[in-house]
Amino acid sequence: MKITFKIWRQENSNTSGDFKSYDVDGLTEDMSFLEALDHLNELLVQRDEKVIAYEYDCREGICGQCGVFINGRAHGPHANMTTCQLHMRSFKDGGTIVVEPWRAKSFPIIKDLVVDRSAFDRIIEHGGYISAKTGTAAEANAILVGKEIADKAMDAAACIGCGACVATCKNASAALFTAAKINHLNNLPQGHQEADKRVMEMTWQMEQEGFGSCTFTGACEVECPESISITNIAEMNARLVKAKWLR
Amino acid sequence: MLNSKIPEGPLENKWRNYQIKSQLINPANKKKLNVIVVGSGLAGAGAAATLAELGYDVQCFCYQDSARRAHSVAAQGGINAAKNYQHDGDSVWRMFYDTLKGGDFRSREANVYRLAELSAPLIDHYVQQGVPFAREYGGVLVNRSFGGVQVQRTFYARGQTGQQLLLAAYSQLYKMKHAKKVTMFPRHEMLDLVVIDGKAKGIIARDLVTGQLKRFSAHAVVLATGGYSRVFRLSTLAIGCNGSAIWKAHKRGAYFAAPSFTQIHPTALPQTSKAQSKLTLMSESLRNDGRIWVPKKKDDDRKANSIPEEERDYYLERRYPSFGNLAPRDIASRAAKERIDAGYGVGRLKNAVYLDFKHAIERFGMGIIKDRYGNLFKMYKKITGVDAYKEPMQISPAAHFSMGGLWVDYELMTTVPGLYAIGECNFSDHGANRLGANSLLQASIDGYFVLPNTINNYLANALKEEPPTVEHPEFEQVENEVQHHIYKLLAIKGRKTVDHFHRELGKIMWQECAMSRNKKGLEKAILQIEKIRSEFWTDVKVTGSDKEMNTELEKALRLADFIELGLLMCTDALQREESCGAHFREEYQTSEGEALRMDNDYSFVSAWSYSKDGFKLHKEVLKYENVEPTVRSYK
Numbered sequence: 001m002k003i004t005f006k007i008w009r010q011e012n013s014n015t016s017g018d019f020k021s022y023d024v025d026g027l028t029e030d031m032s033f034l035e036a037l038d039h040l041n042e043l044l045v046q047r048d049e050k051v052i053a054y055e056y057d058c059r060e061g062i063c064g065q066c067g068v069f070i071n072g073r074a075h076g077p078h079a080n081m082t083t084c085q086l087h088m089r090s091f092k093d094g095g096t097i098v099v100e101p102w103r104a105k106s107f108p109i110i111k112d113l114v115v116d117r118s119a120f121d122r123i124i125e126h127g128g129y130i131s132a133k134t135g136t137a138a139e140a141n142a143i144l145v146g147k148e149i150a151d152k153a154m155d156a157a158a159c160i161g162c163g164a165c166v167a168t169c170k171n172a173s174a175a176l177f178t179a180a181k182i183n184h185l186n187n188l189p190q191g192h193q194e195a196d197k198r199v200m201e202m203t204w205q206m207e208q209e210g211f212g213s214c215t216f217t218g219a220c221e222v223e224c225p226e227s228i229s230i231t232n233i234a235e236m237n238a239r240l241v242k243a244k245w246l247r
Numbered sequence: 248m249l250n251s252k253i254p255e256g257p258l259e260n261k262w263r264n265y266q267i268k269s270q271l272i273n274p275a276n277k278k279k280l281n282v283i284v285v286g287s288g289l290a291g292a293g294a295a296a297t298l299a300e301l302g303y304d305v306q307c308f309c310y311q312d313s314a315r316r317a318h319s320v321a322a323q324g325g326i327n328a329a330k331n332y333q334h335d336g337d338s339v340w341r342m343f344y345d346t347l348k349g350g351d352f353r354s355r356e357a358n359v360y361r362l363a364e365l366s367a368p369l370i371d372h373y374v375q376q377g378v379p380f381a382r383e384y385g386g387v388l389v390n391r392s393f394g395g396v397q398v399q400r401t402f403y404a405r406g407q408t409g410q411q412l413l414l415a416a417y418s419q420l421y422k423m424k425h426a427k428k429v430t431m432f433p434r435h436e437m438l439d440l441v442v443i444d445g446k447a448k449g450i451i452a453r454d455l456v457t458g459q460l461k462r463f464s465a466h467a468v469v470l471a472t473g474g475y476s477r478v479f480r481l482s483t484l485a486i487g488c489n490g491s492a493i494w495k496a497h498k499r500g501a502y503f504a505a506p507s508f509t510q511i512h513p514t515a516l517p518q519t520s521k522a523q524s525k526l527t528l529m530s531e532s533l534r535n536d537g538r539i540w541v542p543k544k545k546d547d548d549r550k551a552n553s554i555p556e557e558e559r560d561y562y563l564e565r566r567y568p569s570f571g572n573l574a575p576r577d578i579a580s581r582a583a584k585e586r587i588d589a590g591y592g593v594g595r596l597k598n599a600v601y602l603d604f605k606h607a608i609e610r611f612g613m614g615i616i617k618d619r620y621g622n623l624f625k626m627y628k629k630i631t632g633v634d635a636y637k638e639p640m641q642i643s644p645a646a647h648f649s650m651g652g653l654w655v656d657y658e659l660m661t662t663v664p665g666l667y668a669i670g671e672c673n674f675s676d677h678g679a680n681r682l683g684a685n686s687l688l689q690a691s692i693d694g695y696f697v698l699p700n701t702i703n704n705y706l707a708n709a710l711k712e713e714p715p716t717v718e719h720p721e722f723e724q725v726e727n728e729v730q731h732h733i734y735k736l737l738a739i740k741g742r743k744t745v746d747h748f749h750r751e752l753g754k755i756m757w758q759e760c761a762m763s764r765n766k767k768g769l770e771k772a773i774l775q776i777e778k779i780r781s782e783f784w785t786d787v788k789v790t791g792s793d794k795e796m797n798t799e800l801e802k803a804l805r806l807a808d809f810i811e812l813g814l815l816m817c818t819d820a821l822q823r824e825e826s827c828g829a830h831f832r833e834e835y836q837t838s839e840g841e842a843l844r845m846d847n848d849y850s851f852v853s854a855w856s857y858s859k860d861g862f863k864l865h866k867e868v869l870k871y872e873n874v875e876p877t878v879r880s881y882k
Binding site: 012 | 313316320321375376379380381382384386387388404407409410417419424431433456486519524525626630696699744746789791798
């Protein structure tokens with residue numbers, strides 16, 4: 001396969017960047033998209049050029065570290081899939097692939113295709129946990145959790161924190177990410193004690209980080225690799241209203 | 248002389264006896280004590296969060312952009328615990344015995360017993376932290392069977408157990424960060440250990456964004472850096488997983504135990520091209536209903552579905568009639584390799600075997616198979632583009648887990664005082680083969696329960712010493728050595744890429760030091776790796792500078808250490824003239840081709856020390872006071 005890559009290159013957060021074109025031959029349909037970039041990087045080394053910086057780790061769709069815009073879509077042409085699970089057979093031989101970093105003010109570019117998603121960590125820091133110390137737990141079956149509740153919590157807990165929801169949203173909203181964590185914990189009896197505080201503090205921090213507001217376009221759930229539903233956002237909003245009234 | 252510091256008393260009382268006798272630290276003094284934790288997976292995050300809760304001042308490092316990415320996230324199947332919720336005869340003792348036997352009697356009784364003993368409270372802990380484990384309609388926890396054990400003791404959260412446990416540990420860690428008890432250093436990679444007057448006092452880390460080298464001092468250093476099976480290049484591990492931190496610690500005095508004990512998982516997806524970077528794991532559970540076969544005819548180019556039944560060789564069923572397709576991981580992997588090497592492999596690169604669901608679908612119907620394995624078939628289709636309901640999957644063995652690691656005593660301290668190793672990066676509980684669903688368990692137990700109860704025994708005395716400072720000349724010295732190492736690498740400006748050398752190393756390691764090993768092959772491998780090392784240091788090319796984000800430089804630094812680690816792994820495999828667990832030496836097998844253990848000569852842990860003149864072997868003799876080592880058979 002032969003592909004022309006148009007890739008965003010940017011030295012660091014203080015400089016401006018631009019697109020550079022690379023013609024790459026010798027690709028195969030079985031290669032993953034990231035392996036095609038690996039291959040390009042080897043060619044760049046041989047040409048004495050600096051390699052392209054992009055992120056990945058597990059390469060099996062669970063760590064959430066990879067994620068770029070490919071031909072105008074978060075994680076590429078398929079719905080509900082990470083960048084690392086995308087294969088070259090999804091592209092036309094001889095075609096052009098445009099690769100950009102996640103675009104959101106709250107995800108500043110560090111280099112080339114690498115962005116800073118620490119805003120997500122700071123949202124988690126503001127209540128995305130259950131305040132209990134190691135060693136203080138009661139017997140696991142002492143508090144029963146019905147299957148429907150556990151399944152609902154798990155649906156939300158599956159979020160891999162990749163940031164595709166923010167990147168694809170026209171408002172760069174982190175509502176799906178934040179809602180997923182709130183609903184995971186607030187649905188479980190273990191999370192009830194801090195439920196109101198959690199929803200207020202996490203949504204407050206989400207706003208502090210400069211993410212936009214949700215206008216329910218539904219774009220996020222299309223790109224979410226874990227297919228987390230936007231009904232989670234409605235649930236979060238309902239929880240927030242309730243928490244504020246109760247105060 | 249290696250002192251494993253096993254406490255006195257009967258097996259069931261050892262951990263309690265240890266805790267009664269260990270030294271305590273006044274809460275007011277704990278905040279004066281600083282601990283460095285390198286790694287943020289289940290072991291690292293669990294330890295860092297718990298130490299911070301106890302009042303210690305903690306600095307935690309990871310190379311990823313967030314602690315939530317650590318490779319614990321990728322574990323699918325589950326976590327074992329001796330809860331006996333299923334009322335099927337499970338107990339701490341049974342779990343202890345299963346784990347010890349699964350490791351082919353090459354681990355320490357006292358450690359393994361503690362692992363089983365603490366497994367039940369660990370499930371309590373994770374439930375409290377909000378892990379959405381699978382539940383029955385009535386609300387109690389569900390268990391399933393796993394890896395050849397006869398009781399149901401595995402807890403799970405869909406096929407994402409590792410992710411859910413890691414997210415619990417990560418959120419607990421960031422809770423303590425918010426409380427300003429933990430300082431997080433993401434995108435920082437440890438490049439060396441600083442030892443002052445024989446004690447671990449800090450690390451040199453590289454800021455992966457700016458490239459700057461930084462010094463960090465502490466009263467104690469904890470390594471929780473995971474497995475090193477990326478030495479094979481192609482493995483089920485994350486691309487960034489590496490052995491550099493433990494290798495640097497080894498070169499600074501920490502003994503490396505059983506480095507060659509590597510688990511090869513039988514059901515990964517095969518390599519499809521030279522450019523491939525990773526082998527994806529398909530859950531072992533598929534072997535419950537799938538049948539493994541290869542064509543009876545060599546180089547059979549027909550499509551799988553056009554090969555008639557009588558021309559298929561169901562080799563596991565043929566060789567192991569009683570266990571069949573459910574033979575343990577090491578056995579199933581070796582049998583696949585044997586067929587592939589003999590020329591019966593399938594797929595474009597002839598490097599795979601078939602895993603066929605045709606009979607299962609005929610027997611149970613499509614609905615049941617979809618219900619049981621639907622998500623795995625979907626994943627298979629995403630990656631390969633093939634519908635496995637219609638034609639068999641192609642699978643292949645892949646490097647998966649390092650049983651070996653830094654030698655640690657009962658307190659999880661290495662041979663360098665003040666340096667601890669926890670989780671997959673140590674050698675402690677799994678012996679020569681790890682049981683399924685025991686890795687999440689060991690990482691968590693080490694981090695949450697063991698280390699926070701043993702590190703005080705060392706830190707109590709550290710209080711009396713001068714607080715460590717990065718101004719010490721030893722920090723200066725080590726930082727200079729690291730800087731020199733980086734400059735040397737960048738100055739080579741050779742002709743070959745880092746990946747080229749990694750592929751070469753991987754090929755040799757896979758051929759000679761993976762599923763089956765022999766004297767001649769290992770001796771040859773050592774010479775070949777030495778050649779790779781000298782070529783690497785004269786002909787590698789790394790572009791860019793060290794004062795910027797440079798992923799190529801990161802890879803090169805990790806590979807330089809993998810090459811040296813590969814030498815030690817081959818040396819270790821060569822020295823151990825027996826077969827045990829995953830370590831199969833062709834010279835030591837029964838007439839039926841099964842592993843032949845040599846308990847009289849090799850019932851010890853091989854712990855290696857490093858010197859410029861070569862590796863030196865030290866032995867920790869394994870004493871079995873409570874169980875009688877037996878022969879594992881699967882016929």
